[in-house]
Every structure is written in C-alpha cells, then in structure tokens.
Amino acid sequence: MSLIGASVPRGDAVAKVTGRAVYGVDVRLPGMVHARLLRSPIPAGRIVTLDVDDAWAVDGVLAVCTADDAPPRRTGLAVYDQRLFADDVVRYEGEPIAAVVAETEAAARRALEAIRLELEPWEPVAGPEQALDPATRLVHPHWAEYEVAPGLEFRRHGNVAAEMISDPGDVDAVFARAPFVVEDEYRANRQYQAYLEPKHAVVDYQGGRYTVYVAHQYPFNVRDRLAQILGVAVSRIRVVCPTIGGGFGAKLDVGLEPYAAVLARKVGRPVRIVNDRLEDLLTCTSREDAIVQIRSAVDEDGRILARELTCLMNCGAYAGDMPFLASIPLHLAGSVYRVGTARVEARVLYTNTAPTGAMRGVGGTYLTFAVERHMDHIAAELGMGRRELRLRNLFRDGDRMLTGQVIDQAGTLRQAFDRMEQVAPWAQVTAPRPLHGVGLAALIWLTNPMPGSATLKLNEDGTLGVVTAATENGSGAVAMGLTQIAAEELGLRPSDVVVLAPDTDAAAYDAGSQGSRTTHVVGAAIRKAAAEVRRRIFDVAAEMLEVSVDDLELVDGTVGVVGDPGSRVPLGEVARTATFTTGPIAATGAYRTPMPAHDPTCATGLLFPSFPTPTFHLHLAEVEVDPVTGRIHVVRYVVVQDVGRAINPTGIRGQIQGGVTQGLGYALFEQLDFDGARYRQRSLETYRLPTAVDVPRVEVELIENADPAGPYGAKGVAEPPVVPVAVAVANAVSDAVGAPFDRLPVTPEDVLAALEERRRRP
Amino acid sequence: MELSLTVNGQPAVVDVPPGTTLLEVLRDELGLTGTKEVCDEGECGACTVIVDGRPLDACIYAAHAADRAEVLTVEGLAAGDELTDLQRAFVEAGSVQCGFCTPGFLVMATHLLETAAELSEEQVRRGLAGNLCRCTGYAQIVDAVLAVGRGA
Ligand code: FES
Numbered sequence: 059m060s061l062i063g064a065s066v067p068r069g070d071a072v073a074k075v076t077g078r079a080v081y082g083v084d085v086r087l088p089g090m091v092h093a094r095l096l097r098s099p100i101p102a103g104r105i106v107t108l109d110v111d112d113a114w115a116v117d118g119v120l121a122v123c124t125a126d127d128a129p130p131r132r133t134g135l136a137v138y139d140q141r142l143f144a145d146d147v148v149r150y151e152g153e154p155i156a157a158v159v160a161e162t163e164a165a166a167r168r169a170l171e172a173i174r175l176e177l178e179p180w181e182p183v184a185g186p187e188q189a190l191d192p193a194t195r196l197v198h199p200h201w202a203e204y205e206v207a208p209g210l211e212f213r214r215h216g217n218v219a220a221e222m223i224s225d226p227g228d229v230d231a232v233f234a235r236a237p238f239v240v241e242d243e244y245r246a247n248r249q250y251q252a253y254l255e256p257k258h259a260v261v262d263y264q265g266g267r268y269t270v271y272v273a274h275q276y277p278f279n280v281r282d283r284l285a286q287i288l289g290v291a292v293s294r295i296r297v298v299c300p301t302i303g304g305g306f307g308a309k310l311d312v313g314l315e316p317y318a319a320v321l322a323r324k325v326g327r328p329v330r331i332v333n334d335r336l337e338d339l340l341t342c343t344s345r346e347d348a349i350v351q352i353r354s355a356v357d358e359d360g361r362i363l364a365r366e367l368t369c370l371m372n373c374g375a376y377a378g379d380m381p382f383l384a385s386i387p388l389h390l391a392g393s394v395y396r397v398g399t400a401r402v403e404a405r406v407l408y409t410n411t412a413p414t415g416a417m418r419g420v421g422g423t424y425l426t427f428a429v430e431r432h433m434d435h436i437a438a439e440l441g442m443g444r445r446e447l448r449l450r451n452l453f454r455d456g457d458r459m460l461t462g463q464v465i466d467q468a469g470t471l472r473q474a475f476d477r478m479e480q481v482a483p484w485a486q487v488t489a490p491r492p493l494h495g496v497g498l499a500a501l502i503w504l505t506n507p508m509p510g511s512a513t514l515k516l517n518e519d520g521t522l523g524v525v526t527a528a529t530e531n532g533s534g535a536v537a538m539g540l541t542q543i544a545a546e547e548l549g550l551r552p553s554d555v556v557v558l559a560p561d562t563d564a565a566a567y568d569a570g571s572q573g574s575r576t577t578h579v580v581g582a583a584i585r586k587a588a589a590e591v592r593r594r595i596f597d598v599a600a601e602m603l604e605v606s607v608d609d610l611e612l613v614d615g616t617v618g619v620v621g622d623p624g625s626r627v628p629l630g631e632v633a634r635t636a637t638f639t640t641g642p643i644a645a646t647g648a649y650r651t652p653m654p655a656h657d658p659t660c661a662t663g664l665l666f667p668s669f670p671t672p673t674f675h676l677h678l679a680e681v682e683v684d685p686v687t688g689r690i691h692v693v694r695y696v697v698v699q700d701v702g703r704a705i706n707p708t709g710i711r712g713q714i715q716g717g718v719t720q721g722l723g724y725a726l727f728e729q730l731d732f733d734g735a736r737y738r739q740r741s742l743e744t745y746r747l748p749t750a751v752d753v754p755r756v757e758v759e760l761i762e763n764a765d766p767a768g769p770y771g772a773k774g775v776a777e778p779p780v781v782p783v784a785v786a787v788a789n790a791v792s793d794a795v796g797a798p799f800d801r802l803p804v805t806p807e808d809v810l811a812a813l814e815e816r817r818r819r820p
Numbered sequence: 821m822e823l824s825l826t827v828n829g830q831p832a833v834v835d836v837p838p839g840t841t842l843l844e845v846l847r848d849e850l851g852l853t854g855t856k857e858v859c860d861e862g863e864c865g866a867c868t869v870i871v872d873g874r875p876l877d878a879c880i881y882a883a884h885a886a887d888r889a890e891v892l893t894v895e896g897l898a899a900g901d902e903l904t905d906l907q908r909a910f911v912e913a914g915s916v917q918c919g920f921c922t923p924g925f926l927v928m929a930t931h932l933l934e935t936a937a938e939l940s941e942e943q944v945r946r947g948l949a950g951n952l953c954r955c956t957g958y959a960q961i962v963d964a965v966l967a968v969g970r971g972a
C-alpha cells in the first residue's frame with residue numbers, strides 16, 4: 059500500500075507525548091553559565107551614562123559586555139543598519155544595551171540591576187505616517203552611509219528603509235474614463251508569533267569554533283548571520299538544532315545567539331540565554347502593522363479596469379527582512395482577480411518601535427484583507443452579488459500577475475469556487491438572517507523555492523538514515539512528509555527512516571522552514587537521492603541473486619525479483635554486502651525550484667520577484683454577532699485548498715486548522731498596538747491568543763492539482779491557511795452588521811459601535 | 821529550605837532557596853524538563869502538573885507548598901514504554917505539532933478524564949480552555965480526548 063496519502067503518525071510524536079523530546083530550552087551543558095541582557099526601557103533616546111563597574115562586582119558574575127566590547131560592525135539582511143548593542147542611541151523599547159553572564163541566572167539578574175544606566179529620552183517616531191512626514195526626526199540620521207547587501211538594488215531615503223514601485227504609466231488614463239471608482243483604506247495592527255518556546259541559545263566556544271545549540275527554523279542562516287556579525291568564516295560556526303517549540307517566521311533570523319557567542323568566547327564556558335516572556339514579546343520581529351490604500355476603476359459589468367495600491371509597512375527600528383517583503387503588495391494587488399493595469403507602491407518605514415519581520419503569511423494577511431474587503435465594497439457600489447463579482451474577474455489558466463508571471467493553473471480558482479458551492483451553496487448560506495453574515499476570500503500563494511538537500515544512507519540493518527538540515531518546525535514536514543517520501547521511495551516502513559536533527563557540520567545547506575518549502579523542495583531532493591540509492595541496491599542485489607537489475611523490485615524492506623516473493627533478500631543483507639565489497643550505499647540529492655519568469659522592468663525595488671509553485675485557496679466564514687456584548691462567534695469555517703498532492707491528510711488538516719486559528723486570532727483577538735511607541739500588550743494575558751473555546755472545527759476540502767516538479771505532485775501547504783482568514787471574517791462581520799469593518803482586529807467594541815451607529819441612522 | 825516530595829512515584833529531596841517555584845524544582849533540580857515554561861505567570865497551562873490530585877500551574881506554585889506532596893508530571897504518565905490511551909490517541913489523532921504545549925494538555929486532559937464519567941465536546945473544550953496551543957487550532961487535541969473519553 060502506498061504511503062503517499064496515508065495518515066501515518068509523525069515520527070517524533072512519542073518523544074513529544076512522553077516529555078522526552080529535548081527542546082532548545084532544555085539543553086544543559088557541563089559548566090554552563092547564564093546570561094541576561096540589559097534592554098532599553100524607553101523607545102528612543104540617548105545613552106548619557108552606562109556604568110557597569112558595580113555589575114562586575116556582583117557575586118558570581120563572570121563578564122559584562124557593552125557596545126565597546128562587541129564587534130563594531132553594523133549588519134543586517136538587506137540594509138546593514140544594526141549593531142549588536144545600542145551605542146549612544148537607543149531606537150526601540152527592549153533594544154539590548156549590555157549583557158552579563160554569571161554562574162546562575164539569579165546572579166545575572168542581580169548584576170543587571172547593578173548597572174547604572176541614564177538615558178535622555180527623545181520624542182519617539184511612533185508610526186509609519188509620522189515617519190513619512192518630512193518634519194519628523196530621522197530614526198537613522200546616517201542612513202545614507204549604511205551598506206546594502208551585495209546584489210540588492212532598491213531605493214531608500216530618510217525614514218524610508220526600502221521602496222518598491224511599479225508604475226506601468228497608463229493607470230491614470232484608465233481611471234479618468236472609468237464609469238466607477240471605488241476607494242478604501244485599511245489598517246492592521248501587529249501580530250506576535252507567540253510560539254510557546256521563547257527565544258534562547260546555548261553557545262560553546264572551543265578551539266576557535268562556536269557550537270550553537272538553538273531550536274531554530276533556519277540553522278544555516280544562524281551560521282551565516284553569526285559569521286557576519288562576529289566577522290568570522292562560516293566554517294567557524296556549527297549550529298545544532300534540538301526540537302523546536304514553534305517559530306512561525308520569528309525564528310528565521312538570528313536572535314540571542316550572537317550575545318551568547320560573544321560572552322562564551324569571553325568566559326570560555328558554554329553560555330545559555332533565554333528570553334522571559336515579556337522580553338520575547340517586546341522584542342520579537344512581529345508581523346508589521348500596515349496601512350493599505352486601494353482604489354479601483356470598474357465598469358458597469360463589474361469588470362476591474364485599473365487599480366492603484368499604496369502600502370505603508372512599519373519595519374520598526376531596523377529593516378531586517380522587510381525590504382524583501384515590500385514586494386508582496388505587487389504580487390497581491392493583482393492576482394486572483396484580473397485588475398487590468400495597476401500602479402503599486404510599497405514603503406517600509408523606520409520608527410522607534412521593535413523591528414518587525416516575517417510571520418507565517420507575511421504581508422499577505424493584511425493585503426488580502428485590503429483586496430477582498432475592497433471587492434465586497436465594489437460589489438456593494440455596483441449592487442452586484444459578491445460571489446458574482448469575484449467570478450467575473452477571476453483568473454483563468456495562463457493569466458498574468460502584475461509582475462508578468464504567468465499562472466498556468468490559475469483555473470484551479472474556479473474549481474475552488476465550484477467545490478465551495480457544493481459544500482456551502484452561496485444562496486443558502488447567505489439567506490438573510492439577523493446578525494448573521496458570510497465572508498469569502500480567495501488567494502494565490504507561493505511555495506518558497508530556496509535550496510535544500512538530503513543525504514540518504516542505507517544502514518547495515520536495512521533502515522535508512524536521512525541527513526538533512528531541513529527543520530521540523532512542528533508542521534510535520536520532516537516527521538511526516540519527508541519521512542513518508544523517503545520510506546515510499548525505498549519500500550520501507552516510516553519507522554525505519556531515521557532523520558538526523560539539523561547540524562550544519564553534517565548536512566549541506568538548507569534554507570529552513572519557511573514558505574511551506576520543506577516537503578516540496580527537500581522532498582524533491584530526497585527523491586533524487588533515493589533514485590541513486592535504489593540503483594546501488596539493485597546493482598548489489600543483482601549480483602547476489604544472479605539476475606538482471608531490471609527484474610528487481612523493492613518491497614517491505616526487501617529486494618527481490620518482481621513477482622517472486624521467494625527470492626527476496628532483506629535490505630540489511632544487501633547493505634552489509636555492499637558496505638564490505640563496493641562500499642556503503644549512500645547518496646545525496648539537492649533541489650531548488652527554478653524561479654518563474656517575470657518582467658524585470660515591471661518595478662523597482664522588487665527584491666522578491668515571483669511566486670514559484672503557486673497554490674490556490676478559497677475560504678468562507680460564517681459569523682453571528684451578539685448585539686449585547688458585540689462578541690463575534692465564528693459558527694462555520696470552510697477552506698478549499700489546492701495542495702498538489704496530499705502526502706499526509708491528517709497532517710494537512712492540522713496545518714489548515716492551526717493556520718486558520720492563527721488567522722482568527724489576527725481577525726478577532728490578537729494585536730500589538732501602541733501607547734506612543736510602546737506596546738500596550740505586555741503578557742499573554744493582555745496579548746490574547748485564541749483558546750479551545752474560541753475556534754470552530756474547520757471544514758477542509760482539498761484539491762489535488764499536481765505540480766510537475768513536486769514530489770508526487772506535492773506543493774507547499776502549511777503557510778497559506780493563515781492568509782485569507784482575517785478578511786473572510788471581516789467580510790462576514792461587515793455583512794452581519796451592515797457596516798464596513800476596515801481595521802484589524804475587529805473587536806466587540808467595534809461591533810457595538812457600528813450597531814449603535816446603525817440604530818441612530820437607520 | 822529542604823523539601824521532600826514524591827514525583828511520579830519516586831521520592832525526592834531537594835534543598836532550594838525560598839521563593840523557588842515547583843516548576844524550577846522539577847526542571848532545574850530534578851531534571852524533569854518535560855514540563856514546560858512559557859509565560860511564567862499562570863496564563864498558558866504549559867507547566868500543568870497534578871499535585872495531590874489537583875491540576876495546577878507549577879510556574880506560580882511555591883515549591884514549599886509541595887512539601888510532602890505527590891506530584892505527577894508528563895514523564896509519569898506512561899508506564900515505561902507503555903503509553904496511556906490518551907498519549908496513544910494524541911499520537912494517532914495528530915494532536916501534536918511542535919509539542920511544546922503537549923505535556924500541559926496531556927496532564928490536564930488526563931485529569932479531566934479521571935474526574936468525569938463522560939465528556940461532551942463542549943466540556944472538553946471548556947476543560948482545556950486554560951491551556952494555550954499556538955500550532956494545532958485545538959481540533960485534533962479535542963478529538964484525542966473525546967476518543968478516549970467516549971471509549972471509557
Ligand atoms: S508557564 Fe505556567 S502557566 Fe504558563
């Protein structure tokens with residue numbers, strides 16, 4: 059029976075249910091000591107006094123470190139704008155100013171209290187609109203002197219850390235003669251990834267090499283960024299990843315590793331550092347807050363003729379990966395629905411707030427919120443059905459995105475609408491009921507194309523070792539997807555496949571768990587390696603059995619002549635024979651998705667130019683609102699999703715249910731917002747995550763339109779379910795209340811205010 | 821301050837400063853790292869353990885209050901390699917993703933199943949509302965508890 063499409067339990071589940079799994083925060087090394095950071099208590103200001111002498115005197119303290127002892131260079135992903143410790147100026151609340159390391163955590167805490175810090179507070183640059191105002195102070199007065207990563211080209215100026223502009227030149231003319239113009243503005247607050255395992259690191263420095271133990275989504279990026287920050291060769295750094303307690307994008311860049319590395323080198327002992335929840339929340343690279351303005355020119359039949367979309371994205375104090383994410387507005391402004399021609403502008407703005415960054419679904423969340431709320435608005439202006447308007451403008455096979463990228467399988471969207479119609483007929487679900495509403499949202503999303511590899515080795519007992527730096531971030535991509543693919547390729551049981559945890563000394567490069575890439579990219583790499591392993595098995599077995607390789611097959615951990623069970627030899631025997639004759643059976647496969655073609659003249663600052671391995675999605679939410687409390691009850695949620703090929707359906711359901719739940723959090727409960735430039739939410743009590751009583755059981759409908767390059771046709775699955783949720787819900791609430799909800803999250807207070815407004819003006 | 825307690829059936833004696841939490845005793849003194857620390861303020865349930873038959877958040881429970889108590893942690897659920905029905909159900913239903921919340925959910929749900937004759941979905945959800953999971957969206961966790969609760 060094929061393992062592809064089988065809901066095999068994940069390989070790491072038993073370790074996780076027995077409490078035996080070792081997470082990053084569980085790592086303890088002999089002689090290990092403990093570090094803590096002194097962080098800025100204010101969002102903006104100048105360091106007047108930083109006196110660490112008394113901290114050195116605290117019992118148990120081994121070292122204290124400030125900007126003076128740290129590597130002098132500024133580094134970053136796109137713009138080299140950040141030093142390890144604030145020197146002279148602090149730019150966000152929580153920015154590290156000094157570090158201490160001591161025998162115990164308690165001693166480290168005492169030492170922090172002994173540091174004398176005096177700051178001259180400045181008026182913070184609080185939000186993207188203020189940052190854009192020419193009268194506003196520059197967050198980085200020396201921005202023009204900062205280096206940019208090699209090979210990247212994009213405009214920067216003042217508080218604008220990055221700019222992406224696409225203007226085909228014909229947009230204004232189309233607007234000028236359009237029968238209808240519809241215009242909106244949408245706002246979304248920040249979302250904290252809120253992985254349960256806080257950021258941490260243990261670093262050991264021995265013999266000129268750093269060994270980093272950190273549960274991370276992208277171990278090779280830890281290696282590369284640490285090398286960049288410390289100014290050493292990448293071969294000086296080894297990153298070993300224990301089990302990870304969630305990441306959702308926030309554990310793709312370095313975090314605490316460099317601090318532990320600097321201190322470990324200073325004291326010659328392994329150094330452990332862990333964020334407490336408050337520091338984690340305050341300093342995490344959350345999903346950015348954003349403002350989206352969107353305008354569409356439409357004809358009488360509801361055909362969109364042109365569009366204009368402007369997006370302000372708040373990157374906080376340092377640019378991080380946001381210059382790359384400034385490309386997303388161009389991708390989402392004109393996919394799913396044909397929009398004629400479009401001008402799209404995105405600006406990433408420096409402010410005195412915590413740096414933001416990737417979270418599952420990145421800016422797709424609020425951009426889809428804007429695009430699909432706006433579709434409902436257009437439908438209302440035209441007096442047209444909301445589903446009907448969407449169908450009229452829907453992409454078909456071969457339609458082009460605004461980048462010029464051709465989407466071959468775009469007709470899958472129509473399939474998704476048809477499938478949705480079968481399970482939730484539009485006329486039926488939208489039958490008028492008081493305080494009940496329905497929302498619809500569609501999406502084209504990508505599968506991250508970046509490279510990966512795997513080495514397969516047939517062990518001498520017939521089991522298979524897999525050496526890869528692909529990370530099991532919890533999604534099951536390794537513990538289900540890759541395990542099942544490897545087992546299927548070689549006729550093994552999944553339990554006979556042993557995957558080594560990521561270790562950058564052992565495995566070749568892998569681009570980490572991001573953008574749903576692992577099953578697709580590393581699965582393809584495994585298939586290549588497996589073909590070679592299979593060839594070696596057949597060569598050796600053909601000699602052992604004195605038959606032709608063409609007559610052989612792999613079945614249940616054996617190799618034998620097709621149709622002759624009596625001839626079968628266990629793979630362990632083949633492996634032993636091979637090892638001591640021609641050498642061990644092992645092979646490496648590597649893969650990177652080729653980037654789809656796009657028009658390079660379509661935009662400037664487009665650092666993320668196309669959407670490889672696209673997938674297709676349609677979400678429907680049904681809500682009821684309580685007129686007394688304003689509470690929004692999501693009574694039904696349906697997802698139709700194209701996955702290429704479902705490797706493990708239970709795993710996929712889990713990803714969709716979990717992604718939708720994060721989306722419901724973003725829609726209804728979760729937000730980091732500001733009092734000036736400081737977060738109001740300062741714990742998991744005030745930062746409200748969805749609980750078991752808040753979320754419905756998501757109905758899942760899978761479409762399997764195979765990707766020709768994907769393993770067994772599989773495409774990326776786990777990232778996109780979060781993306782359309784907020785707008786499906788916001789559209790449903792707007793429908794239920796009969797008033798537009800154009801800000802995320804949609805809160806009970808917003809609902810009550812809208813109901814009140816409606817009562818006053820019937 | 822010397823404390824003696826029974827953890828997962830094993831007697832243990834520890835000497836810790838006043839102000840130490842039960843979670844610190846378990847993780848740092850006894851090396852039982854299965855119980856997790858997430859919020860350190862009683863908001864998430866990741867550190868749930870059973871003390872003398874009562875589920876509580878070990879991160880805000882003073883160690884000295886556990887003197888002479890019987891403590892059950894996730895490590896004490898299985899008998900050797902023999903998983904409990906609930907642990908098996910978690911494995912099979914897809915209830916585990918990153919697994920960082922799993923110990924807290926298992927301990928809490930074990931308690932729910934022991935104290936109620938039969939559980940409706942609503943009761944399971946309410947019973948687990950103090951435990952946060954960021955990965956699963958809860959459905960498959962609820963499925964596992966119901967599978968065992970109905971089987972009982
Ligand atoms: S860590 Fe104890 S309740 Fe969160």
Ligand code: FES
Nearest residue numbers: 918919953954955
């Ligand atoms: S499985 Fe990751 S938090 Fe629950």
